[in-house]
Amino acid sequence: MMKILTTASVAALTLAFATEAMAVEWNASLWGKRRAFTEHVEKLAELVAERSGGDFTIAVSYGGLSNNTENLDGISIGAFEMAQFCAGYHRDKNRAITVLELPFLGVENLDQEVAVSHAVYDHPAVAAEMAQWNAQLLMTSPMPQYNLVGTGEPRVTVDSFEGMRVRATGGIGAMFESVGAVPTSVTSSEAYNAMESGVVDSVAFAQHAHLSFGTLDIADWWTANLNPGTVNCPVVVNIDAYNDLSEEHRAILDQAVEDSIDYYLENYAALLEGWESTLVEKGVAKVSVDPAEIAKLAEGAQPIHQTWIEEANANGLPGQELYDLAIAEIAKAKGQ
Structure with a gap:
């Protein structure tokens, strides 16, 4: 009887260890x-x-990992195994997806931002880079069109x-620079102190x-309708870690993205x-930019688009x- 129990106990322990070994823990x-x-x-x-x-x-x-x-x-x-990053933080490492950061592309809402981002992510050249x-692109972090908060006169x-010192990265920064502003690419965590x-x-x-990093707390005004573009911040997974997942776990991860x-x-x-x-609560004035002024900016952004294409080609993209x-x-998403 003792021998039988011992054999059963060993089998149970073996199963427990096997189950534990199959458990997967990732860090993001x-x-x-x-x-x-x-x-x-989350x-x-x-x-x-x-x-x-x-x-x-x-x-x-x-911030505890990197x-x-x-x-x-x-x-x-x-x-x-997983991380979120913004393309504008290191444009030389992720040139292909910076097409999504070009100013005045015409994206109007977050649904359109998701659609265009994932379409670009699926391009073979993007995956190869x-x-x-x-790294393998898993999903985007869709953000609305950027707008300014500032101090002093709107x-x-x-x-x-002209001469405005602005925290702006990527194509938005290039657009502001083209009209005489002075962009700086301090990180989001440094923006409050810089302001x-x-x-x-x-x-x-x-x-x-603006809420999370406190810039709204010290701002005098916010532009309600400038909408010059946005930053693209994907979530990626380590390719080896992704490939090491069981078929079941990989399917669970993939299927959870849309939800x-x-x-x-x-x-x-x-x-x-x-x-x-x-x-209103924070005492920040909502200001609007005249559509004629926005049209000037949009027109001036076109050379930035062409420069991006030429530089991408020069880099083998x-x-x-x-x-x-x-x-x-974007046009397709608007049509839908």
Whole structure:
């Protein structure tokens, strides 16, 4: 009898160890604090754990694993399995997706931003460039068109941008520079200090970031309708870690992406609904830019588009093809 029990116990222990060995724990590197910009990653972690019965978990870290400008490097060496980053932080490492950061592309809402981002992510040239960093694009972090908050007199004309020191990255920064502003690419976490100390006069962010990083707390005004473009911030996974997943866990992860994006969009919509009252509460004036001034900026952005295409081609990327894809997908999304 003892022999039988011992055999059964050994079998149970073996099964327990095998089950434990199959459990997968991933780390995801983000920055700042939990906010609208990170809700899809939080939802993804929740869904993966729930649908795997706890056998596949993702621990979300805000700055504990890496600097926000080094998340792609961390992915490349396998320091963590998942990360979020913004293309404008290191344009030389992710040139292809910067097509999505060009000013005045014509994106009108977050649904369109999701559609065009994922279409570009699926392009073979984009996947190949990311693979150089052992990274695979999983999903976007859709953000509304950026707008400015600033101190002093509102900047609402093209002429008023002359000499303006603005925190703006990527194509938005290039657009402001083209009309005489002085862009700086300090990270989102540094924007508040830069504005408070007078290093910059204004900051270009989406609404959630103005809230999360405190720039709204020290601003005098906000441009309601400038809408020059946005920044593209994907969530990526380490290719080796992704390939090492079981078929079941990989399917769970892939299938959770759409649900996570849907949750993100619902959550962001709620934030936008309360935006007007937030401005009033914080004493920030809502200012509008005359459509004629916006038209001047949009017209001036066209050479920036052409320069992007030429530089992409020079770097071995199909620049015209990626640009045409982005424009076509935006038109398609608007048609839908």
